[in-house]
Amino acid sequence: MYSPFLICLYIFCLLVFIFAACETCLPHDEERHQKEVTRYPVLLQTHLFRLIPPTLFGLILPDDMQVNPVYVESVVVLAVVLCVHMAIWNQHSWCSIALVIQAFYVQHKWDRLLKSGAAVFQFRLSANSGIVPASMVMPLMGLVLREKCSASGNVYFERFSMVITITGMMLALFLSLIALGVTRPIPTNTCIIAGLAGSAILYTTKQTLTVSEVIEVLEVLLIFVYLCLIVLYLLPRCFTPGEALLIVGGISFILNQLIKRSLNLAEVKGDPVNYFLPVVVVGSLLLGVFFALLFCFMESETWVSSLFFHMMTAVLVLGILMPWLSLFIGRHPIMWLLDFVTLNDRRLCLLGYWVFLAIVATCVVLHQNYQRQSGSKKHQASTVVRKYFHLIVVATYVPGLIYDRQLLHVASVGCLAVFLLLEYVRYFRILPFGQLLRQLLTLFLDERDSGPLILTHIYLLLGMSLPIWLFPGPCAPKGILTGAGGLVPYAGVLAVGVGDTVASVFGSTMGEIRWPGTRKTLEGTATSVFAQIIAVAMFLIFDGSINLNSTYSWIVGSITLVALLEAYTSQIDNLLLPLYLFILLLL
Known part of the structure; x- marks a missing residue:
């Protein structure tokens, strides 16, 4: 063309x-x-x-050889935006180009605010603002999802994807408005660029969305504002502005969709599996906010407070979340789960295999903790040791992706609920396990865990699971996409489980040639790309549902782009890389 x-x-x-x-x-x-x-x-x-x-x-x-990595990161994101634009070429893809340009301008304002300490909240240290990569995730995801749903003739999800695109753009513009509002002196040129981009997006919104869809976007924006105020106040130094946009924006969208469907149960339809994630996310958010506010006024390390924590958690789960979930699936969730996991022998074997891997991971943590106690008090797990968990997660996810993706979907949501609950226990020092969890998890801290929460393991779980949770099943004939889309559920395994692991291990042990402006090495990136290509070949052998046709060059190019993003981004790569690979493979 x-x-x-x-x-x-x-x-x-x-x-x-x-x-x-x-x-x-x-x-x-x-x-x-x-x-x-x-x-x-x-x-x-x-x-x-x-x-x-x-x-x-x-x-x-x-x-x-001192290159600003922020510029290179922006170039990689721009390349992804251009790939999407060339493949789709509509009003919204043009707006995505305007959005990435204004995000590039605004990112420098955010970086200055962070360096000068003039930002309203305390953000994560040792990282830039990350506005450019974070601003483009939701808009690009909505664009590619809309293209797939349009090709399959699913009008409902096509409109839904359009709402995702506009919502992501509005959230990014709101974050830009905050930076421009607190910057002094007022950056005139940046305000003009942001104003032009905002005008184009608003005009496109007026032309393409209905009134009810515009109201839905505004609802998400309102929830986002309030959640940002709560989360960034209660959890200082846990997120960069870009990570806050990505995480809080996603939670706001999920919360709005859950409220909307709860108020109109007559329109509730689809696979019951898809309702577990929204209920778990919203329930975990309510639990965390409630106890964070409560323990501002009372001591959390006493047996009375700990007993109250366990009782209120049980009340929330059994008295609110379970009935709420039963409204969507039409049955009691526990009975539904029992029938679901015992449907066939394969599921029981997978569950037994996953329990074994969980025991192995626990033994690794205990062994590392024993080494610290018997040796130096400053003993810290090395990069290679931390990547053991990536390999364990790969061994967990690959059989599930090949044999039973629905079971993997439910199991990963349950694992997320357990991880969040354990983090609450550790953070609030809830007896009897709070202090023990602090000792065990502190061993695996890195420079990104600068706030009160330890989120590395949760980000790893999210990175592996998001491509599975976001897979457009209703827009895929028989649940299978052809071409590069067949690898979409494997995006987390490829980008994080294989690519990031190999890049870190080879880069830290054998890497000598560093990418300009960063600590990452050329050898690490090259081996990362090579390992992901080998992994794709292995998936083709064991998963007969994958049919790549003639998309090999596109897959290699997508993997290379994401590997370059990993080399230059200072954001949470476990969260960012799978989403960008998901977007590219879905084109």
Whole structure:
């Protein structure tokens, strides 16, 4: 449809425009500007390259190999946006380009606020704001889901996907508005760019959504505002602005959908499996907020408080969540679960296998804790040891993906509920296991766990499970997608379980050539891509439902893009990488 020359020219022009923003977003420094110009005197004599800001040459041809990783991260995200735009090419894909451009401008404002300490809340240390990658997840996901649902003729989910796209754009614009509102002096150029992008998105919203759908978007935005105030106040330094946008935005959307369906049970339809996740997420949120507010006024480390915690948890689960869930599935959840897991012998074998792996993981934790107690008090689990858990999770998920995805869906939701409950017990020091969990989990802390919560293991679970939970089953004939879409449920296993694990292990043990501006190594990224390609070949052998047709080059390109994002992002890669690979494979 489009010639390769036009596509390359289009991408080149957008890259020039994005990097031209560096000259206006950053303070003008004549000495630095002159240094960049004199660094490449021959190249700058041509008429074409006089149009490009010297900042771009500082990225491509660094003198001391010190590249700003934020720029490279933005380029990778832009490449993903362009891939989606070229494949879909509609009003919303054009709006996604406008959104990523304004997010690039606003990200620098957020980064300055974080460095100066002028942000309203305390965000996670040792990371940038992450606005660009986080802002694009929901809009791009809605775009690709809409394309699949449109191709299958599912009008309901096509409209639903459109709501996801607009909601993601509105949440990103709201976060941009906050940054621009607290920045002093007011950044005029950035305000103009954000205003133009916002105007285009609002106009598209008016043209494509109905009144009821617009109200639904506004409801999510309202919930997002209140949840952000609560979560960021109660959990300082746990999230970057981008991570808060991604996590709180997702929870807000789920909460709104659950309330909407609870008020209109006549329209409740679909697989009962799909209702477990919303109820667990909302129930865990209510439980956490309730006890966080309660323990502000009373001591949580006493036996009386601990007994009250266990009693209220039982009341919430048995008295509220179970009846709530029974409204959606039409049966008592426990009886439904018993019939579900005992449906055939294969499910019982899978459950037994997963219990065995859970025991192995527990033994690894206890062994590492014993080494710390018998050795140095400062003993900390190495990167290689932490990646053992990635391998255990891969061994857990792959058989479930091949043999019974519905069981894996329910089991992963149950595991999420258990992880969140154990984190509450650890955080509030609930007797008798609170202090023990603190000792065991502290061993596996890394620089990303700078807040009061330990979220690394929860992010790992989310990264592996999100592609399964988000799989567009109603838009897939017989639950199977052709081409690269057949690998969509495996996106978490590929990006986190295989790619991130191999990159970390090989990069930390044998890597010598570092990517400019980051601690990640070229060897780690290369082995990551190679290992994921091998994993795809293995999935083709054992999973007969996958039919890639002629999409091999697209799969390799998608894996490479996500591997580059892993090398340069400072956000939670366990959460971000599977979502971007999910988007690319679904195209």
